[in-house]
Every structure is written in C-alpha cells, then in structure tokens.
Amino acid sequence: MSEMIELRSDTYTKPSKGMREAIAHAEVGDDMVGEDPTVNRLEARMAELFGKDAAVFACSGTQSNQMGVWAHCQCGDELLIESTGHIANYESGGPAVLSGVSVRRILGDQGRLNVDQLEGQIRGGNHHFAPTRLLCLENSTNLGGGRTYPLEQLHRVCDWAHENGLRTHLDGARIFNACVANGYRPDQIGALFDTVSICFSKGLGCPMGSILVGSRETVFRARRARKIFGGALRQAGIPAAACLYALEHNIERLAEDHANARIFAQMVSDIPGIRVDAGKVETNLVFFEIEKEVGTAAQLSSALKEQGVRINPTGPHRLRACTHLDVTEAQVRRAGEILREILFAGLRLESSVGGTYG
Ligand SMILES: Cc1ncc(COP(=O)(O)O)c(C=O)c1O
Incomplete structure (x- = not known):
C-alpha cells in the first residue's frame, strides 16, 4: 500500500529538513536561569508579535494554558469557558488539580461565546458561589469545528469581561490559523487578552513547544507555575530554534x-x-x-x-x-x-x- 494519508491531526507533522537544520545549529544555555539565547530570542519575538511585555516558553499547549489559569486565579476561584473548550475537556481536570479552580461551561456557538451568552454568568459576593475570576476563549476552536472569532466579537466579549472585573485568557493553540483565515494581526489579538497561549506543535510543524504571552507581572507568575508544574527546562534552545524557524517559514x-x-x-x-x-x-x-x-x-x-x-x-x-x-x-x-x-x-x-x- 502507498504511504498513509495522515489527516488525524496537525500534531502528527514531523520537522522538515530546514527545521532540523535550525535545531542542529541552535545556540543553547541554561534556560532555567534565563541563559538560553535561543529561548530568549523566541520569547522576545513572541512578546513583540503579540504586543505584550513578556513571554514564557512551555512544553505544551496544555502546560501554557494551565500556567495561565494558575497565574490569573487563586485556589477556590472559578473560570468560564465555552462547553467544548480544550481547557474544560482535554486537560485532565488541570484547573482543579493544579490551581484549585472550578470550571463552568457555557453553551456557545461552535466553540465561540458572545456577550448575550455570558451575561448574568458572573458570580461572587455570596458565600454560596465560587468567585468568577477568569474567562477563557479558544480561537480557532478545536471541538467547535475549526471556527474563528470575528475581531469585533472578540472586542465585545473581552471588553465585557474586563468591565466586569474578569481576567481574559485565550487558548490560541491555532491562533495563527485564525489570523491567516481572518486577516487580523497577532498584536490585535494580544491587545484584547491578558494572556494568550500559542502552540508551535500543531499547524506550525514543530516537534514541541508553546508560549504564553502577557504582562511582565503575569508572565512572572506563569513562570513560577511552570516551575511548580515541573516544566522549567535547561537547554530549551533546541526546540525553541524550531519555533523560530516556523515563525519565518510556516505561517503564511x-x-x-x-x-x-x-x-x-x-x-x-x-x-x-x-x-x-x-x-x-x-x-x-x-x-x-x-x-x-x-x-x-x-x-x-x-x-x-x-x-x-x-x-x-x-x-x-x-x-x-x-x-x-x-x-x-x-x-x-x-x-x-x-x-x-x-x-x-x-x-x-x-x-x-x-x-x-x-
Ligand atoms: C485548542 C487546543 N488547546 C490546547 C491544546 C493542547 O496542546 P498540547 O497537546 O500541546 O498540550 C490543543 C491540542 O490539540 C488544542 O487543540
């Protein structure tokens, strides 16, 4: 039989020759103490692309999402998410296990939420309720069907969340797919969210790696979460070199x-x-x-x-x-x-x- 046609997931991609060369020539250092020049370059580049102060490299999309949840919430808080969201369905109960955060799912439209669906969902100020602290969106949606948010809808939802005292996190595992499909820029997305998690191991074709971007203070907290979760790495310039290569070659x-x-x-x-x-x-x-x-x-x-x-x-x-x-x-x-x-x-x-x- 001829070669398999692999349509299960974009996570099955293998590093190309060019990417492998970039990996082979990566300059490295000890990232745990901030001395890996390639990781530092990648973090600076991603912070700049998304118009944020800072970024922190993570092993996986699950890890960077969970670092975001930990950075925004306290034990006992609650987050809101559309019912098909990856954080709610496929991260093994991470918010509860790692951050003591409960997840409240809201039925949306193909993985997307609008203000009408969110109105009235914020709880707190009453000892019966876990205080709602964080809104998590996904763009593009996975289980929701690969759908994307129009920029105006993201504006409305994030403005509503911030006006109501919530923090906002975007699971942007496939954010570059959404950017390419809609023609919006990463910094337009970064401007709306407190944190964005971006994956390199999906459509961008890298063997591993994700990034969380946000304010200096939030990324400082997320870096601590990464250490607690056992995800702080040493010569991480090796996977980071693949990510830098992907930014140049695999987005358009x-x-x-x-x-x-x-x-x-x-x-x-x-x-x-x-x-x-x-x-x-x-x-x-x-x-x-x-x-x-x-x-x-x-x-x-x-x-x-x-x-x-x-x-x-x-x-x-x-x-x-x-x-x-x-x-x-x-x-x-x-x-x-x-x-x-x-x-x-x-x-x-x-x-x-x-x-x-x-
Ligand atoms: C929307 C979304 N978020 C997060 C993740 C988690 O990424 P990882 O498998 O790298 O942990 C995935 C994985 O497919 C995903 O589709």
Whole structure:
C-alpha cells in the first residue's frame, strides 16, 4: 500500500529538513536561569508579535494554558469557558488539580461565546458561589469545528469581561490559523487578552513547544507555575530554534491547509451517507458525520485506515479530518475519493445484504 494519508491531526507533522537544520545549529544555555539565547530570542519575538511585555516558553499547549489559569486565579476561584473548550475537556481536570479552580461551561456557538451568552454568568459576593475570576476563549476552536472569532466579537466579549472585573485568557493553540483565515494581526489579538497561549506543535510543524504571552507581572507568575508544574527546562534552545524557524517559514502557508480543508469538505459533501457543512470550514479542521443507517464513525475510520487514510472518530457518528503541512492537495483529493469509494461500496452492500457497510 502507498504511504498513509495522515489527516488525524496537525500534531502528527514531523520537522522538515530546514527545521532540523535550525535545531542542529541552535545556540543553547541554561534556560532555567534565563541563559538560553535561543529561548530568549523566541520569547522576545513572541512578546513583540503579540504586543505584550513578556513571554514564557512551555512544553505544551496544555502546560501554557494551565500556567495561565494558575497565574490569573487563586485556589477556590472559578473560570468560564465555552462547553467544548480544550481547557474544560482535554486537560485532565488541570484547573482543579493544579490551581484549585472550578470550571463552568457555557453553551456557545461552535466553540465561540458572545456577550448575550455570558451575561448574568458572573458570580461572587455570596458565600454560596465560587468567585468568577477568569474567562477563557479558544480561537480557532478545536471541538467547535475549526471556527474563528470575528475581531469585533472578540472586542465585545473581552471588553465585557474586563468591565466586569474578569481576567481574559485565550487558548490560541491555532491562533495563527485564525489570523491567516481572518486577516487580523497577532498584536490585535494580544491587545484584547491578558494572556494568550500559542502552540508551535500543531499547524506550525514543530516537534514541541508553546508560549504564553502577557504582562511582565503575569508572565512572572506563569513562570513560577511552570516551575511548580515541573516544566522549567535547561537547554530549551533546541526546540525553541524550531519555533523560530516556523515563525519565518510556516505561517503564511497555513492558507494552503485551509484551502485543502475546503477541497476535502466540498468533496465529502457530495457523498451520500455523509453530512458536512462545507460552508462552515474556515481553517484546517473538517468535522463530518456519517448517517446512522450507513454505519458508525469507528467503522468508517477503520475502513479508511485499511485504504491508507487516517481520520479519527470524535463521536459515535462524527469524525474530524485535519489538514497540515505534511499533506498535499493531491493526497487530500485522494482521501476524498477513497471516502467516496468506501461509502459507495458500503451502500451497495447495505442494499444487497441488508447490513451496514463492511
Ligand atoms: C485548542 C487546543 N488547546 C490546547 C491544546 C493542547 O496542546 P498540547 O497537546 O500541546 O498540550 C490543543 C491540542 O490539540 C488544542 O487543540
């Protein structure tokens, strides 16, 4: 069988030759005491890009999100987040475990919140309630479907939060996808939030690394959180060199991933038995559903795997395909064709033997 077409996640990307060379030539020092010149360069560059005073390098997006929660909150506080948010669903209860913070989920629209949904949700001033301290948003959304916030909506929500005494954190694991899709600049995003967490190990193609940007005081606290969480590193210039390389080479090209995601969504939208709203695909994530009578997401995922396409289920009938710098347009088209062939064979089988596709 020819090479697998990897559409499970942009986290499966492998460092390119150029990135590996940058890693090999990285200047390093002991970052724990602030002496790694490459990490210092990366932190300064990211603070400048997002228009913030300071930045701190972290191992992962989960770590930098949790450093943000720790830096903003006290034990016993509460944070607000849209119900599909990564911090609420996929960080292993981190806010409770690491910061003693409870998470209150609010139903939004494809991972996004607006002021109407938030109005009346702030609690405090009464001993029955955990005081609401922090609002966490996600842009682009992951489980929410790769959707992005229009800049005006972010303005309205962050202004509302600050006027009501909340601090604001953005889980910007894929913020550059949102910037490229919308044409807004990182500093326009940085101006709205107290902290932003940005990942390098997703669409930017690095082996690891995230950054938290914020004010000097907040980043000082976040750096302490990183130490407490066991995430302070030594010669971290090695992964940081990959991140600097990605900032130069891998941002503008995210538009190709978005175009490939649209191509895939369009192809899939024509297949009987599959439901996708191609018009809602803004970035590199395509969520689609297989109709119940046709089969389950797990069955479809394993049939695809047998044909050399990796796409994961995200629910009983829901799957997510993710484009990235290690898949070409031709591979994405091929994946769409294979999906069609599987569904066609399955539907034929269903009508001839009365079962689901095999
Ligand atoms: C929106 C979002 N936030 C945070 C993370 C966490 O990143 P990591 O896997 O590096 O901890 C992810 C990971 O996919 C994500 O999609």
